[in-house]
Amino acid sequence: MNTNPPQTIPFTKEGLAKLEEEFKELTDGRQEILIRLQTAREMGDLSENGAYTAARFELGATDRRLRHLRYLLRFGKVYEGKASGTIGFGNSVTLACDGKQLSYTLVGKFESDPENTNSQSIALSANPSWENGWEKRRSFPPPQEREPTAW
Numbered sequence: 001m002n003t004n005p006p007q008t009i010p011f012t013k014e015g016l017a018k019l020e021e022e023f024k025e026l027t028d029g030r031q032e033i034l035i036r037l038q039t040a041r042e043m044g045d046l047s048e049n050g051a052y053t054a055a056r057f058e059l060g061a062t063d064r065r066l067r068h069l070r071y072l073l074r075f076g077k078v079y080e081g082k083a084s085g086t087i088g089f090g091n092s093v094t095l096a097c098d099g100k101q102l103s104y105t106l107v108g109k110f111e112s113d114p115e116n117t118n119s120q121s122i123a124l125s126a127n128p129s130w131e132n133g134w135e136k137r138r139s140f141p142p143p144q145e146r147e148p149t150a151w
Contacts, residue, residue: 006075007075008075008077009075009110010076011072011076011077011078011079011108011111012078012079012090012105012111013078015108015111016073016078018111019069019072019073019076022065022069023066026062026065027066029062030066033055033059033062034059036051036055036058037055037059039051040055072110087106089106089107089108090107091105092104093105093106
């Protein structure tokens, strides 16, 4: 049996605060789900009771998310961003492309959201496998323009 605790999970202050807020909201919402479950149980035959089945499903999903959040909060640790001018965990990088500016923040894998393209700032995972090559780097070679290729 492995008795080693899991590694700490890196978070930014904002990321950990979001998790704590979600945990509180789900804990409060769980009480409402339990009331709906009790009301549905009192309706009678549970085998054909859609409200009961839906409430049980919702309670299971909520409990599953609460367990996951408890794990993240238990082993999560806030890490500060590195010095200004370097790229690393917690730092933001702003890129200019076609007259637009996009801001990327490097965060842990549990708070990254690369599919959220609606905002100006996108949180990307600072995966250690590629972060080490960029860390402490202050300048980058200029981008090279390429001709479009045909498929």
